[in-house]
Amino acid sequence: MDQQVTQTQTEKEELSPNLVMTPGKMRVIKRNGKVVSFEEEKIKVAIMKAFLAVEGGTAAGSSRIHEAVEQMTKDIVDVFERRMPSGGTIHIEEIQDQVELQLMRNEHHKVARTYVLYREARKNERVDEEKPVEVEGNVEEVINAAVEKACAGLENVDATSLAQEIKGSTYEGISPKDLAESMLMTARTLVEKEPNYSYVTARLLLNNLENEVSSFLGFERRADRAAMYKEALVKTIDKGIEVGFLSEELKTFDLERLGSAIKEERDFQFTYLGLQTLYDRYFITFEETRYEMPQVFLMRVAMGLAIQEKDKNDRAEEFYNLLSSFDYMSSTPTLFNSGTNRPQLSSCYLTTVPDDLSGIYGAIRDNALIV
Known part of the structure; x- marks a missing residue:
């Protein structure tokens, strides 16, 4: 039952800040602070999924439930339109609160309870996701392995010295993200002393990128x-x-x-x-x-x-x-x-056109040939 009232949307739905206060338009503030269009359909889908979770697949074909969902969605939209007749921004939690309220007012108590429990479960999941993560294993060993790999085959770079400098900027309980950033920042400062450290730093960044991509797409490095x-x-x-x-x-x-x-x-x-x-x-x-x-x-x-x-x-x-x-x-x-x-x-390009009739027509011909 996640949709507009529970989950983020794709990047293409995100709006630039200057659109947030467009007169007459309502926007939704997501949990990550980004602003997206208010979509009535998303609310309707979320309420329907709440009914499906309680009453099973047969609810999808019930005209009674469809009518109830339509009416509750309309009531929720009316609440926000009365509150903000000239448009404005609504936090995602406010929409969820209204869904709960409408379910209770219309005496769909079992569905409302399921929806409340779902919200609480998602909240707990987000808390778990936000818990700090520490580097697995010995931090020094992780640094040594990463630096040795990044320096392999390159002349005039000192893996031992670089590793020591990185260790000086770490601390107990450092997260993988902070450790990766520390390694990058330290290696980057050495590029002016020895150009090959540019390749070392690039390899450290590549390592971070591979971790990011493999984790997101679900394949093993x-x-x-x-x-x-x-x-x-x-x-x-x-x-x-x-x-x-x-x-x-x-x-x-x-x-x-x-x-x-x-x-x-x-x-x-x-x-x-x-x-x-x-x-x-x-x-x-x-x-x-x-x-x-x-x-x-x-x-x-x-x-x-x-x-x-x-x-x-x-x-x-x-x-x-x-x-x-x-x-x-x-x-x-x-x-x-x-x-x-x-x-x-x-892509755009620059061209020089001589200031005479022959040059002008010659430039037109040249540009036509490029195209």
Whole structure:
């Protein structure tokens, strides 16, 4: 019975702050502080699910229950419209309180009790999720292992010294998130002294990203990164389509073949600044969680570029090899939108037009050839 009255919605429903006070419009403040549109239908669905939880599947076909749900939803909406005739914002808890109140007023006591218990259970789940998590195992061993792996094969970097500096900024009971941030911040300060620390920092960031993606998509990290990437490609595309962000056309590609074509070792070509830029701006997210790893990102862009090609699997592989080798890099609109449901790939460019008739028409011809 989660919907508008219990759970978050997808990113595309989120509104910018300047829309919060639009006259005549009601908005809902979610528990994470974000603001979304007020949707009557979400309330109706939540109430119906409460009835289904008590009366079973037969309730879905009951005209009596449908009429009751419609009336209670209308009464809830009327309450907020009377309270805020010019529009405004409502907290999610206020809507849930009204659902409980309407169920009780209409003497649906068993349904109301079930709904109250459901809310309490969800509250307890959120409390459990918010409990601080400590690093598993010995913190020093975790730091040593991560730093040694990040420094492997790089010249002029000192894993022992870096690990010692990181340990100096940790504390008892440190969370995995804070430890990961501490390692990044410490390694980043050494880049000016030795450029290869940029690769060390990038590898530490890559480790954090892989933890984030694998946890969200539900696959295990493993030493065989090639096999991990094959699984990640499929799961990323499935999730992107599920949340309405990626195009279903991506499922028409041979994902087994393209997953095998991914060159996971090219992750280690990234410097810190390059990977951090992708992390901050380009990797696709759902509710602020990234679920796209670097080579999946580049393959997704390549697939989007190849959608209209006759031999699209061949072309996708070809485009991917160009992108992942850094021999060529697409412009920002392409990196943002390729393979999505809004695949805007165009980019602006500057051109110089001479100030005479011949030059003007020559520039028109040149631009036409570019297009």
